[in-house]
Amino acid sequence: MNNYKVVEKFISINGEGSRAGQLAAFIRFHYCNLNCSYCDTRYANDSNSNYELLSAQNILDYLKANKVVNVTLTGGEPLLQQNIDYLIDLLLKNGFSVEIETNGSIDIKPFIKETRPIFTLDYKVPSSTMENEMCLNNYQYLTKNDVVKFVVSNLSDLNKAKEIIDTYDLVNRTKVYFSPVFGKIEPRMIVDYMVKHHLNGINMQLQMHKFIWDVNQRGV
Ligand SMILES: C[S@@+](CC[C@H](N)C(=O)[O-])C[C@H]1O[C@@H](n2cnc3c(N)ncnc32)[C@H](O)[C@@H]1O
Numbered sequence: 001m002n003n004y005k006v007v008e009k010f011i012s013i014n015g016e017g018s019r020a021g022q023l024a025a026f027i028r029f030h031y032c033n034l035n036c037s038y039c040d041t042r043y044a045n046d047s048n049s050n051y052e053l054l055s056a057q058n059i060l061d062y063l064k065a066n067k068v069v070n071v072t073l074t075g076g077e078p079l080l081q082q083n084i085d086y087l088i089d090l091l092l093k094n095g096f097s098v099e100i101e102t103n104g105s106i107d108i109k110p111f112i113k114e115t116r117p118i119f120t121l122d123y124k125v126p127s128s129t130m131e132n133e134m135c136l137n138n139y140q141y142l143t144k145n146d147v148v149k150f151v152v153s154n155l156s157d158l159n160k161a162k163e164i165i166d167t168y169d170l171v172n173r174t175k176v177y178f179s180p181v182f183g184k185i186e187p188r189m190i191v192d193y194m195v196k197h198h199l200n201g202i203n204m205q206l207q208m209h210k211f212i213w214d215v216n217q218r219g220v
């Protein structure tokens with residue numbers, strides 16, 4: 001089995017998604033196929049960025065040594081790692097609660113089995129400049145344990161998010177989150193939008209780790 005390209009691994013509280021506030025281990029993988037205008041982890045994406053090569057067993061040992069239950073696989077784009085399915089299955093088999101942070105451009109069908117991780121799947125709105133890359137087939141596989149997340153910068157992004165939520169009936173299928181691109185939009189503007197459009201069942205979320213630590217701090 002191959003090694004995985006790991007840019008950083010750390011234990012913290014999850015600052016995002018349905019497990020926000022809970023202790024979790026983060027494994028951040030190298031490389032991404034997208035280049036979002038707002039990406040806060042460019043240091044993981046560049047072809048010349050530093051990473052270590054870890055086997056699935058190395059990662060498992062790290063998680064066991066740290067006595068965590070929640071594991072978030074992120075990046076970069078975690079689903080692009082060769083044989084990521086092997087690692088996911090190994091972690092699930094060992095009792096870990098696995099969350100995948102994925103960018104919405106990768107077909108998740110191969111990962112949908114009886115025992116599977118939860119997905120936090122972005123829909124990249126217009127200001128990301130990556131909207132054309134979205135794999136819209138993915139929504140059929142989501143359940144109420146998964147999340148579709150819209151990271152928004154402005155009113156046009158919010159309008160597009162609403163259109164996608166309505167078209168794919170996302171609130172009834174899965175959890176839906178709005179999150180501001182950090183520093184780019186007043187969070188209250190998102191709340192005002194939710195009030196104005198009666199957006200019941202949607203969660204507004206701020207990236208908690210950026211309030212606890214410096215916004216540019218890595219490994220937290
Ligand atoms: C860094 S990405 C890594 C996983 C995957 N590539 C993706 O985009 O979902 C993790 C999450 O951080 C979000 N994110 C990245 N930069 C951000 C920023 N400046 N403000 C708010 N959220 C951001 C992404 O939209 C994504 O939901």
Ligand SMILES: Nc1nc2[nH]cc(C(=O)O)c2c(=O)[nH]1
Pocket residue numbers: 012013014015016026041072074075101209220
């Ligand atoms: N504390 C903390 N929570 C997170 N949730 C998702 C993260 C990510 O970068 O994918 C992240 C992160 O980088 N730090």
Ligand code: SF4
Pocket residue numbers: 032033034035036038039040041042045075076077103
């Ligand atoms: S998909 Fe994720 S990691 Fe890739 S550029 Fe966008 S936010 Fe960054």
Ligand SMILES: [Mg+2]
Pocket residue numbers: 100101102103120121122149
């Ligand atoms: Mg994501």
